[in-house]
Amino acid sequence: MFFNVPSWNLGEPVVDAKKKGAKKTVKESQPDAAPRPTNIPKRKEKVEREKSNPAKKSRSVEPVQHKIVELPQTKGKSKEESKLSGARFRFLNQKLYESSSNEALSYFRQHPTDFAHYHVGFREQTKAWPVNPVDLFIDRLNKRLNNEKLLIADLGCGEAKIAETLHKRAVVHSFDLAAVSEFVTVASMTDVPLEDSSVDVVIFCLSLMNTDYTAALAEANRILRANGELWISEVASRFDGKHGLDEFVKSLQTAGFSTFERDTSNAVFISLYAKKHSKAKIDAKRLKPILKPCLYKKR
Numbered sequence: 101m102f103f104n105v106p107s108w109n110l111g112e113p114v115v116d117a118k119k120k121g122a123k124k125t126v127k128e129s130q131p132d133a134a135p136r137p138t139n140i141p142k143r144k145e146k147v148e149r150e151k152s153n154p155a156k157k158s159r160s161v162e163p164v165q166h167k168i169v170e171l172p173q174t175k176g177k178s179k180e181e182s183k184l185s186g187a188r189f190r191f192l193n194q195k196l197y198e199s200s201s202n203e204a205l206s207y208f209r210q211h212p213t214d215f216a217h218y219h220v221g222f223r224e225q226t227k228a229w230p231v232n233p234v235d236l237f238i239d240r241l242n243k244r245l246n247n248e249k250l251l252i253a254d255l256g257c258g259e260a261k262i263a264e265t266l267h268k269r270a271v272v273h274s275f276d277l278a279a280v281s282e283f284v285t286v287a288s289m290t291d292v293p294l295e296d297s298s299v300d301v302v303i304f305c306l307s308l309m310n311t312d313y314t315a316a317l318a319e320a321n322r323i324l325r326a327n328g329e330l331w332i333s334e335v336a337s338r339f340d341g342k343h344g345l346d347e348f349v350k351s352l353q354t355a356g357f358s359t360f361e362r363d364t365s366n367a368v369f370i371s372l373y374a375k376k377h378s379k380a381k382i383d384a385k386r387l388k389p390i391l392k393p394c395l396y397k398k399r
């Protein structure tokens with residue numbers, strides 16, 4: 101079981117519907133110009149197919165029709181309400197780091213409004229950041245989309261900002277534990293309803309949270325095409341210094357990925373870019389979890 105419903109879970113209705121000492125960006129090697137696989141349809145066809153049936157290509161999970169969870173209002177909150185909201189966010193954040201993917205999925209299925217509260221809290225956090233890594237990923241994708249067709253999987257998409265911004269230019273599949281937007285398909289990142297070797301870019305933006313996140317890396321390897329790219333951004337403190345970052349890059353190698361770029365230019369986040377080099381089925385149990393949980397101080 102995930103965790104008991106805290107006493108403050110009021111369950112609102114669900115509706116239908118620059119751093120000091122900045123480091124650098126290191127290119128470890130240039131990514132090869134990967135040939136496009138011939139079995140991937142042209143963008144227009146893909147967009148049409150996805151529009152008509154967004155997650156038909158199910159592997160083991162048939163996504164259920166989920167209601168969209170409405171985000172609660174944040175304007176006009178009293179100090180006490182804001183404090184409570186912050187405490188709720190920190191509690192849910194910690195629980196996400198302490199749960200397996202299935203436990204988290206099952207919890208938010210039962211308590212979807214907690215997911216909305218988590219995201220309101222997350223949005224508040226991001227306001228204080230000099231830059232939001234999801235925006236850096238969007239910029240990078242935007243440039244690539246000038247001359248490439250990409251099928252993107254955003255695993256742990258939150259409010260699905262990537263799909264919202266780029267859905268007219270690319271096919272973006274967005275997955276999370278609950279849906280706060282029509283772009284989101286509810287599924288665990290450890291069991292994504294996409295075919296093997298079908299995706300060009302897999303993105304984990306601040307989303308490798310659960311205790312079994314290594315299973316999500318194995319899943320990313322499964323859905324990526326040969327030479328497909330894995331983009332990860334995580335809070336720098338999760339890597340436990342340079343040693344931790346090197347260890348994580350090594351663990352990516354074991355998960356079938358060669359890192360070609362490390363962006364440590366930001367004080368808060370580290371972004372890694374890697375390519376799938378191994379077609380062999382990755383056994384997640386053999387991957388050692390390296391990342392530390394990112395917990396917020398209680399106030």
Ligand SMILES: C[S@@+](CC[C@H](N)C(=O)[O-])C[C@H]1O[C@@H](n2cnc3c(N)ncnc32)[C@H](O)[C@@H]1O
Nearest residue numbers: 201234256257258276277288289305306307309
């Ligand atoms: C910190 S938020 C970041 C959201 C978004 N990527 C962004 O950058 O705005 C992390 C998201 O990952 C999702 N997540 C964590 N574990 C997951 C899992 N096992 N499967 C799907 N989503 C997951 C959480 O529910 C949450 O929405």
